[in-house]
Amino acid sequence: MCNLFANTMPQEAMRRLFKVDPSNDRLGNAEPLPAIFPKGGAPAVILDDDGTRTLQNTHWGFVLPQVSKKTGKPIQPKAVNNARDDKLRTSRFWKPSFEARRCLIPATSFCEAKGRNPATYVWFGLEGDEDRPPFAFAGIWQRFQGDYGGEYRELVTSSIVTTTPNDLVRDTHPDRMPVILRPEDYDGWLVDSAEAAFKLIVPFPASAMTVHQQGEGLKLDRAWSDSSAA
Structure with missing residues (x-):
């Protein structure tokens, strides 16, 4: 499961890596994102109807409507940000998006928590010549329209596909x-x-991955904060 990741790639680097023409970049002025949480904004590479690659902001997490068990009335929807590989082809919630709306979710690292009180936060990424080599998660996306947080919203939502872990993770x-x-x-x-x-x-090969940093309270990719303060 992944509930926290970072994307500190410069916007131009995302365009080059994912072969997106500047005219199809819909991110606006994108800032580095050292900590992306569920319900937060996550850039994604999404195909237009004609097959053109675009860069778009997405809401990280498919919106799942919920009702109160006590009253039966609608309550705040849940954002489901991970899609299990063993559910993609069978679940009505995931299957349509997996079959027709797959996307790339740019990242430079992702975090998993180990233990509790206090938890140790471990940031994983790829081996390479760069400090945080860029990569892409396998993602799926869908549109949402409706009440969310007490107001009507129209969103492009995304979810990251997960699988069994490698030896490092x-x-x-x-x-x-x-x-x-x-x-x-x-x-x-x-x-x-x-x-x-x-x-x-x-699972991505463990030999091609590394632990960038780990410790208590590390809910932010510190490489970005350290470099921005330099």
């Missing part, structure tokens, strides 16, 4: 990890059939 989170895609698989995830895309859902 398993010590911190023994059940799940987000699916990280190889650059050569970006096209396939976006445009191939659901059957072909499902084959890309595998």
